[in-house]
Amino acid sequence: MKACVYYGSRDIRLEDVPDPSLKDDGDAIVRITRASICGSDLWFYRGVTNPGTGSRTGHEFVGVVEDVGLGVRTLRAGDVVIAPFAWSDGTCEFCREGLQTSCVHVGFFGGEEKNGGQAELIRVPYADGTLVKMSDAIASDDDKLDASVALCDVMGTGHFGVVAADTKPGSSLVVIGDGAVGLCAVLSASRIIGADRVIAVGHSSKRLELARRFGATHIFNSNDTDTQRQIAELTRGGAPHVVEAVGNQESIDLAVNVARPGGTVGFVGVPHYEKAPMEGIFYNHVTLRGGPAPVRQYLPQLISSLETGHIDPSPILDTKLPLSRVADGYAAMDERRAIKVLLKVS
Amino acid sequence: MKACVYYGSRDIRLEDVPDPSLKDDGDAIVRITRASICGSDLWFYRGVTNPGTGSRTGHEFVGVVEDVGLGVRTLRAGDVVIAPFAWSDGTCEFCREGLQTSCVHVGFFGGEEKNGGQAELIRVPYADGTLVKMSDAIASDDDKLDASVALCDVMGTGHFGVVAADTKPGSSLVVIGDGAVGLCAVLSASRIIGADRVIAVGHSSKRLELARRFGATHIFNSNDTDTQRQIAELTRGGAPHVVEAVGNQESIDLAVNVARPGGTVGFVGVPHYEKAPMEGIFYNHVTLRGGPAPVRQYLPQLISSLETGHIDPSPILDTKLPLSRVADGYAAMDERRAIKVLLKVS
Numbered sequence: 001m002k003a004c005v006y007y008g009s010r011d012i013r014l015e016d017v018p019d020p021s022l023k024d025d026g027d028a029i030v031r032i033t034r035a036s037i038c039g040s041d042l043w044f045y046r047g048v049t050n051p052g053t054g055s056r057t058g059h060e061f062v063g064v065v066e067d068v069g070l071g072v073r074t075l076r077a078g079d080v081v082i083a084p085f086a087w088s089d090g091t092c093e094f095c096r097e098g099l100q101t102s103c104v105h106v107g108f109f110g111g112e113e114k115n116g117g118q119a120e121l122i123r124v125p126y127a128d129g130t131l132v133k134m135s136d137a138i139a140s141d142d143d144k145l146d147a148s149v150a151l152c153d154v155m156g157t158g159h160f161g162v163v164a165a166d167t168k169p170g171s172s173l174v175v176i177g178d179g180a181v182g183l184c185a186v187l188s189a190s191r192i193i194g195a196d197r198v199i200a201v202g203h204s205s206k207r208l209e210l211a212r213r214f215g216a217t218h219i220f221n222s223n224d225t226d227t228q229r230q231i232a233e234l235t236r237g238g239a240p241h242v243v244e245a246v247g248n249q250e251s252i253d254l255a256v257n258v259a260r261p262g263g264t265v266g267f268v269g270v271p272h273y274e275k276a277p278m279e280g281i282f283y284n285h286v287t288l289r290g291g292p293a294p295v296r297q298y299l300p301q302l303i304s305s306l307e308t309g310h311i312d313p314s315p316i317l318d319t320k321l322p323l324s325r326v327a328d329g330y331a332a333m334d335e336r337r338a339i340k341v342l343l344k345v346s
Numbered sequence: 347m348k349a350c351v352y353y354g355s356r357d358i359r360l361e362d363v364p365d366p367s368l369k370d371d372g373d374a375i376v377r378i379t380r381a382s383i384c385g386s387d388l389w390f391y392r393g394v395t396n397p398g399t400g401s402r403t404g405h406e407f408v409g410v411v412e413d414v415g416l417g418v419r420t421l422r423a424g425d426v427v428i429a430p431f432a433w434s435d436g437t438c439e440f441c442r443e444g445l446q447t448s449c450v451h452v453g454f455f456g457g458e459e460k461n462g463g464q465a466e467l468i469r470v471p472y473a474d475g476t477l478v479k480m481s482d483a484i485a486s487d488d489d490k491l492d493a494s495v496a497l498c499d500v501m502g503t504g505h506f507g508v509v510a511a512d513t514k515p516g517s518s519l520v521v522i523g524d525g526a527v528g529l530c531a532v533l534s535a536s537r538i539i540g541a542d543r544v545i546a547v548g549h550s551s552k553r554l555e556l557a558r559r560f561g562a563t564h565i566f567n568s569n570d571t572d573t574q575r576q577i578a579e580l581t582r583g584g585a586p587h588v589v590e591a592v593g594n595q596e597s598i599d600l601a602v603n604v605a606r607p608g609g610t611v612g613f614v615g616v617p618h619y620e621k622a623p624m625e626g627i628f629y630n631h632v633t634l635r636g637g638p639a640p641v642r643q644y645l646p647q648l649i650s651s652l653e654t655g656h657i658d659p660s661p662i663l664d665t666k667l668p669l670s671r672v673a674d675g676y677a678a679m680d681e682r683r684a685i686k687v688l689l690k691v692s
Binding site for chain 2: 279
């Protein structure tokens with residue numbers, strides 16, 4: 001099969017590799033129909049992190065079950081399925097609490113295990129706990145299937161950020177970051193939670209306009225040095241809920257600084273900084289909560305919202321390419337020509 | 347009057363200074379009868395922080411109202427009162443939420459404003475919002491009045507740490523730190539919240555024994571390199587609730603590392619570190635919440651618990667000295683000969 005392999009900074013190649021096979025009774029093999037490139041893939045693409053030469057890439061995919069292990073009970077060949085970016089057993093104490101990304105058997109697609117989602121086939125461990133079967137309505141709708149790829153990570157992560165920030169219906173929220181996750185956080189806050197005031201902060205006017213379409217009531221450019229003061233003024237001293245959806249020093253600092261005393265920062269940007277603003281967190285009684293989103297918990301709800309049209313994250317998938325052009329897709333996202341690339345696989 | 351003045355590292359002097367006077371209508375002048383030295387006073391005593399030569403020291407005191415401004419409605423001369431370590435107006439949105447240390451008019455006793463609690467008299471701004479009148483039962487009981495000084499900061503702060511850690515009746519809690527705040531957190535968890543398992547971590551066997559008296563079910567020495575592993579084993583992977591009551595790098599790291607995935611760290615040690623363990627917080631879905639304790643919120647409850655004997659923090663006040671020997675008191679705490687020094691003022 002074809003799979004995308006990492007060779008180093010800005011060196012991503014589609015190669016012929018052996019097909020995956022069932023290793024454990026709980027495994028499923030999925031033939032991928034759609035995949036996507038994640039903003040977090042840019043960390044290794046840009047050489048900030050190094051997963052190791054020969055690693056497979058990709059953790060966002062939907063597809064069709066091709067084969068299942070003897071222990072798989074809820075799925076069978078032919079089922080149209082979606083996976084979150086991490087696998088989980090579905091039965092441990094953390095899974096039962098809805099914290100599947102802390103599952104005792106958690107694992108992440110892509111990386112050294114040579115099991116990436118930017119490929120034609122993938123082995124899914126703990127298939128019963130990990131995969132969610134699509135409704136017939138989505139399984140038979142090409143556009144919805146395209147859009148569904150956004151649920152694997154960015155929509156689930158944006159939603160988790162909003163939930164982690166303890167956002168309530170009718171409340172005010174600031175979202176830091178106009179990447180796909182930040183935009184999905186805006187969509188979640190306005191459409192799922194029902195926040196009254198959703199303030200989006202980013203540095204791309206085009207993306208901030210999309211934030212408006214997703215329900216942002218106010219937009220601010222983070223390059224404007226006055227942004228923090230303006231948000232403080234607008235929120236009368238700070239927002240009770242903030243989502244940090246970038247993961248760098250400037251974004252976590254801004255997130256804490258625009259939080260109201262006693263407010264909560266939901267942080268879903270993988271932290272690529274060392275100095276957390278602990279004094280601001282401490283003296284302003286800011287609660288910090290986040291982590292890798294337990295997307296699996298939210299998939300049924302998000303699929304249902306997608307099916308009814310209550311949410312439509314498809315505008316973030318603004319570039320569609322065949323898998324054969326995956327390297328072009330990385331370059332487009334790296335150069336911020338694309339918000340997010342949908343890869344048509346088969 | 348006599349007041350304790352800061353001159354530099356390990357240079358604390360009791361001096362004659364002008365009596366304070368009413369400055370604002372909401373002020374009260376309190377004649378201090380008992381004060382104490384706080385573990386956080388050791389930061390400047392040891393030269394880690396520098397409040398500036400000539401600053402007054404002390405933020406823990408009880409006393410008798412001597413005079414009140416025209417705007418004070420709930421207090422009058424002769425009332426026996428207790429103050430939290432910070433003043434607050436009692437009326438702003440944060441005070442109404444019980445977050446008095448984020449009050450829009452918050453201020454801290456001691457420091458550059460030349461208004462410290464290790465003195466014979468003190469000016470209390472926003473007296474109606476700040477001071478709490480003692481019940482007659484405590485006001486007439488010398489031992490309870492002595493013990494009550496612990497409520498001004500350390501008992502309120504320990505209790506806030508336990509609350510911030512979201513500790514529930516019947517749950518498991520780890521308390522990092524065997525200083526007065528950590529010991530009070532143990533007392534709060536066992537006596538007020540009703541946690542089932544209270545694990546105290548410190549490095550003084552004497553203090554850890556006191557933790558046992560306060561209700562700790564398990565004690566661990568933080569100098570033992572195996573402590574983290576042992577706590578993980580005891581709690582089967584981590585505690586759902588952790589209080590960090592020290593404020594240095596080792597303690598915040600340990601706090602995050604012994605938290606269960608999805609658990610909450612209540613941090614009340616003033617952060618004297620730069621590198622927060624953000625990766626551990628992120629990947630283990632740890633919620634971080636804390637800050638300067640809104641002691642004012644808890645004072646009525648804590649006073650009531652002290653009056654009935656439900657809590658008795660007095661063992662932490664293991665050294666009693668007259669105000670004239672305040673410098674000896676600092677030295678005793680610096681050298682860890684005393685857990686906490688009670689200063690008898692008048």
